[in-house]
Amino acid sequence: MRNESSGGHPRWAGTAAERAVELLSPGTALAEEPYAAWAEPARQELRGLLRRARHVLAGAAQATGDADLAARVAADAIADDPLDEGAHRLFMSACAAAGERAKALEAYARLSSRLAEELGTDPAPDTQDLYLAILRQRRPGDLGRPDGELARPGARDTGSRYPARAPDATAALRGLVGRDRELAELTAAWVKAAGGEPGVVLVVGEAGIGKTRLAEALAAEAASAGAMVLRSRCYETERSLFLQPVVEALLPAVTGLAAVELRQLLGDDAPPFAVLVPEAAAVLGPMPADRAPVDMQRRRTFHSVLAFLRALAARNPVLLLVDDLQFAGQSTIEFVHYLGRHLRGARMLTMATVRAENADVGAALAAVAGRVEVGPLGPEAVGQLASRAGQAALADRILRQAHGHTLFVVEVLQALAEGDTGPPESLRSAVQARARRLGTLAEQLLRMAAVLGAVVDPVMVAAMAGTPPAAALTQCELALQARLLVAAGRDFEFANDLIREALYATTPEPTRLAYHRRAADLMTSQPESLARHAAACGDWQRAARALLSAAGQAFRRFAVTDSAALATQAFEAAERAGDPEVGARARVLRGRAHEAMAALPAALADFSEGAAAARAAGDRRLEMLALRELGGDVPVASGMPIGYCESHLAQGLRLAELLGDQAAAADLLAPGNRGDQPAAIRSRPRLRPARSGSGPGRLRRARTRGWPGRAQDRSCLPGPYRRAGYGAR
Ligand SMILES: Nc1ncnc2c1ncn2[C@@H]1O[C@H](COP(=O)(O)OP(=O)(O)O)[C@@H](O)[C@H]1O
Ligand SMILES: [Mg+2]
Numbered sequence: 100m101r102n103e104s105s106g107g108h109p110r111w112a113g114t115a116a117e118r119a120v121e122l123l124s125p126g127t128a129l130a131e132e133p134y135a136a137w138a139e140p141a142r143q144e145l146r147g148l149l150r151r152a153r154h155v156l157a158g159a160a161q162a163t164g165d166a167d168l169a170a171r172v173a174a175d176a177i178a179d180d181p182l183d184e185g186a187h188r189l190f191m192s193a194c195a196a197a198g199e200r201a202k203a204l205e206a207y208a209r210l211s212s213r214l215a216e217e218l219g220t221d222p223a224p225d226t227q228d229l230y231l232a233i234l235r236q237r238r239p240g241d242l243g244r245p246d247g248e249l250a251r252p253g254a255r256d257t258g259s260r261y262p263a264r265a266p267d268a269t270a271a272l273r274g275l276v277g278r279d280r281e282l283a284e285l286t287a288a289w290v291k292a293a294g295g296e297p298g299v300v301l302v303v304g305e306a307g308i309g310k311t312r313l314a315e316a317l318a319a320e321a322a323s324a325g326a327m328v329l330r331s332r333c334y335e336t337e338r339s340l341f342l343q344p345v346v347e348a349l350l351p352a353v354t355g356l357a358a359v360e361l362r363q364l365l366g367d368d369a370p371p372f373a374v375l376v377p378e379a380a381a382v383l384g385p386m387p388a389d390r391a392p393v394d395m396q397r398r399r400t401f402h403s404v405l406a407f408l409r410a411l412a413a414r415n416p417v418l419l420l421v422d423d424l425q426f427a428g429q430s431t432i433e434f435v436h437y438l439g440r441h442l443r444g445a446r447m448l449t450m451a452t453v454r455a456e457n458a459d460v461g462a463a464l465a466a467v468a469g470r471v472e473v474g475p476l477g478p479e480a481v482g483q484l485a486s487r488a489g490q491a492a493l494a495d496r497i498l499r500q501a502h503g504h505t506l507f508v509v510e511v512l513q514a515l516a517e518g519d520t521g522p523p524e525s526l527r528s529a530v531q532a533r534a535r536r537l538g539t540l541a542e543q544l545l546r547m548a549a550v551l552g553a554v555v556d557p558v559m560v561a562a563m564a565g566t567p568p569a570a571a572l573t574q575c576e577l578a579l580q581a582r583l584l585v586a587a588g589r590d591f592e593f594a595n596d597l598i599r600e601a602l603y604a605t606t607p608e609p610t611r612l613a614y615h616r617r618a619a620d621l622m623t624s625q626p627e628s629l630a631r632h633a634a635a636c637g638d639w640q641r642a643a644r645a646l647l648s649a650a651g652q653a654f655r656r657f658a659v660t661d662s663a664a665l666a667t668q669a670f671e672a673a674e675r676a677g678d679p680e681v682g683a684r685a686r687v688l689r690g691r692a693h694e695a696m697a698a699l700p701a702a703l704a705d706f707s708e709g710a711a712a713a714r715a716a717g718d719r720r721l722e723m724l725a726l727r728e729l730g731g732d733v734p735v736a737s738g739m740p741i742g743y744c745e746s747h748l749a750q751g752l753r754l755a756e757l758l759g760d761q762a763a764a765a766d767l768l769a770p771g772n773r774g775d776q777p778a779a780i781r782s783r784p785r786l787r788p789a790r791s792g793s794g795p796g797r798l799r800r801a802r803t804r805g806w807p808g809r810a811q812d813r814s815c816l817p818g819p820y821r822r823a824g825y826g827a828r
Contacts (some may be wrong), residue, residue, distance in 0.1 A: 113159030119152035119729075120172070150176055150183065157189040160198065169193035177206075181213055184226050188731065191226075195233045201294030203233050208290040212283030231324050238659035274487070275316050277480025278309070284471045285317040285450070292448035293326065299439040299449045301424070301461060304473030305416075307506030307526075307597040310452040311422055313473055321418045327411055330420040332587070334553055336627040337493040338428035338661045339653035344421055345404060345434055346376050352411055358382045364410040368403035375400050393695045397430075397657040401437050408438070409445045423596075425457035428653075429660035431462050439467025451577065475503030490514040497522055506595055513582065530583070530601035537581055541574040545583065548593075549602035550614040553627065555584055555591040563617050612636045626652065627665075630672070639676035645668050647685050654692055663692035683712035687725050690733075699737045707735065710747075719754050724752030727767055 131142075153176040160169035170193035172196040176186035187210045193205035207222070207230045214220050221227070275282075281302075302310045312642035321330045331348035352374055353361065358752035361382055365372050370389060373380035380386070389396050410769045411417050426433070438449050451468075453460045461470065476484070480497055485494035490512060500522060501507035510529040511522045517536055523529040534542045547563045548555040561571035575591050578584040583598055585590040604609070612635070619632035619641065630645035646669035666689035673682035690705030730748030748767055755764035 113156055113163065115306050116156035116159060120149065120156055124149065146179070150180065150186075154185050154189065157186070157193065161189065161193055165174070166193045166197040170197065182210070182217065183212065185224050185610045187222075188226055188229055189231055191233060200233055201291055201296050204290035204294045205287065207233075208283065208287040211286060212279065212678055213284065215279045215458060227823045237697070244721065266722035275312065276483045277317070277476045278313055278473075281313055281471050281473055282316060285313070288450075288469060288471075289317060289321055289418065289448050292418075293321075293324075293446050295446055296443055297438075297442040297445045297447045297449075298469040299435060299464065301464060301468050301470050302450065302452045302473060303455050303461060305455050307504060308473050308475065308597055309505040310454075310473050310506075311595075312419055313471075314422065314450055314452050318418055318420050321448075324416075325415040326418050327414075328418045328420065330422070332422040332433065333424055333426040333428075333572070335426045336625065336631055337550060338426075339627055339649040339656070339658060339665060340428070341430050341653070341656040341658040341661075342400070342404070342434055344427055344431050348419055348421065349376060349407065350378060352407075353382075354381050356382075365403065365407060368399075368406040370403075371396065371399040372407060375404065391656055393659065394697065396648075400657065401434060404434070405438065405441055408447060409442070412445040413446040417448075419447065419449045421449070421451040422484055423454075424451040425454045425460050427460075429664065430658040433660065434458060436464055436467055439464065475493055476505050476508060477503065477553075477689065479632060481508055484508055484512060486514055490515055493522060502528075506597055510598075517581075526597060527601040527605055530598050531605045533581060533583060534578075534602060537574070537577050537583075540570070541577050544571055545613055546602050546606045546610070549599045549606065550611060550632075551618055552631075553592055553596060553599060554587070555593065557591070559621065562621055563614065594600070630668075634672065639672050640678055640681075643672035643676050643678055643681045643685075646672055647681055647688065650688055650692070652683065654688065654695070657695075659692045659695040663689050663696065663698075666692060679712060679716035680718050683709055683716050683718060683721055683725075686712055687728070690725075690728060694728075694733055699733055702733045703729075703739075719758060720760075723751050723754040723758065723760075723763060723767075726754065727763075730767070 120250055150297060153172050157169045157172040157176070157341055160166070160172065170190055173186045173193060176183050177190060182184070187206055190206050191203040194200070194206070207226070210226070211222050214222060222230070285300065285302070288298050292298050302314050304310050318328045318330065329348040329352060331344040333344045337343045356364065362369060362380060365379075365383075369379075370386040371381055373383050373386045374389070389399065391399070405507035408417060408419070412509075419438075421427070421431070421435070435449060438447075455472075461468075478494075481498045481501075481503060482491070482494045483493050485497060485508075490497070493515070497508055497511050501511060504526075507526045507529070510533070514523050514529040514532055515521075517533060519532060523532060534545050537545075541817070544560050544564055544566075548560050551559060551563070555575060557571040557575050558568050560575070561568040564571065575584060579586060581590060582594055585594045586592075606614075615632045615636040616638075619629050619636070619638070622629040622632065626645040626649040630642045630649060633639070633641035633645060646665055649663035650662045650669055653659070653665055666685045670682050670685035670689070673679070673685060685710035686705050690702045693699075693702035693705055705726040706725050710722050710729060713719075713722035713725055726747045730744040730751060734744050734747075752764055752767045755761075755767055
């Protein structure tokens, strides 16, 4: 029999090999001697011959265009020997030639994890090359022609805080221990996605366990295979910014495209996309303003991002990595859910890391996302890390003490390397000792930074400490070398949140409070951050106001769910501060957010409690505004009797007249143009009583002219109400 490297004609080789396969297949040769020990060496030899015959046959079938036969024969060979790399290559090529890329890539993933598990090795370079070629292939048969038109992320400095670093696979994988199973699961999800079966996968585990590192390892693999990797991270104090993590992730892709490409890629989706991503607006030029209702604008925005990602994925497979999803605003989680449902056919994987204790995120995405659980490192992995750090003798002790908690193990080893005499008691003491070794100034700046948040902006830290920015920068660089900080785009960040928490917790309370007060003074332009610092030092009044302002900001940017949540926090803070006025405002604002979410009963309750609270607080203007709502769309769409609306409008009108506010009075008679709402809400169809006569009598007359009738006509209701079935009696 000639082997596959022979130069013979494939058809002849195929015929001969087919016959050989028939003769050698299990159940034919030596079948009558199944248990005889003497037969074993012969059987081994036969297996080797069969394997070669199958390789030849599959190769010949492929060469003569019979991809089906090639795949079948190669699959038989794989079934006999799951580590047969030659058979895998034949199978992958055959599938790719038949247009079944997903199958080909899946086979590679299975081989790769099996090799790692059983032999601790990677697939051979030939197999890897084939995998990359299939991954990059656009059309079947296009093997080996990678399409690299789109610049790799990170190729330019985009100004993004989290520019996609162009990770080099070996660097990210170097030093990674004990994560074969997890990496194999992620790789399988990625391979499927890259083959056109998109997915969402959550990397779940406790803080410091190694989620980010694992996700980065997959990102590095994907990037080295030519994928476009888009990344971002969520921060606790950015919930009011609509889709902020998504916007950040898109930036390198947006700025990497020429204006004409971007326009072409977005098509009709350009206007909402430009509203969301200012960098795109700058390139695309002026766009017509969208005056649609808030929920429709939100949907258009989602759709535009989806369209953009789809277009990117048509060029190169896309991996979207969102780190720390537990900190994301609701709008971002809703968007991930949306991606999970609408990406069909796109070569894209969305991977998000989530802290295990934030079960609500996992629950919210359960229907669309797979999960990869990350647990503590096993004894072998800890042993590997310890011996790499020259501390093999301490491996058992560290394992017992740290219970395999990855960050603790890493920090203990680092502390020992820096001169600690024995393993530190706890993660906290390890981190504290390491910060102390950097010197007094660095330690102080790190503690201030720990109060400020996860991002370490040297200019802000310098402002807090009253030192020149250059000095703060030098200290940040020291901390970077000590790996307490990492570089993230334009800023530094704590290498892990637990490091920040350790520094925070070990800072004496009076010092910490002083830092919070100072931070609140410095953060007037970031209401969510300001609120956090004010609350931390017990200044509830300031916190309530800042939260109210953050809720308003979120509302104006369509992040309505986040707006409602922030308004609730504002309300609670106002209660603690004993500030009924801010509490009442928070109620009314939350009512509007609920209205935009089509949560009508909640909106009605908020407006009604808001009106009462405003009255109790003596805030007549706010009471008037709430009364206007109680005579408007929400009660009508909730099916309240018309008398309910009338009496509230009449009360509102009385207040307007009392306040001498003619504009408000006119508006109460024709609630159409609310200057305090986004254009989106202002411009939607409203239920208008007819303008005639004056005083409450006008309202009665308006009623006889049929505006309650319009309430029954659902076509005049804003979209969410119609869909929710409101207004139908
Ligand atoms: N499998 C691993 N092998 C080696 N080091 C790891 C591994 N996983 C995590 N680390 C290191 O442990 C620390 C914490 O990991 P990280 O990914 O930041 O945790 P998480 O994101 O879960 O909070 C980092 O210094 C990281 O480099
Ligand atoms: Mg992390």
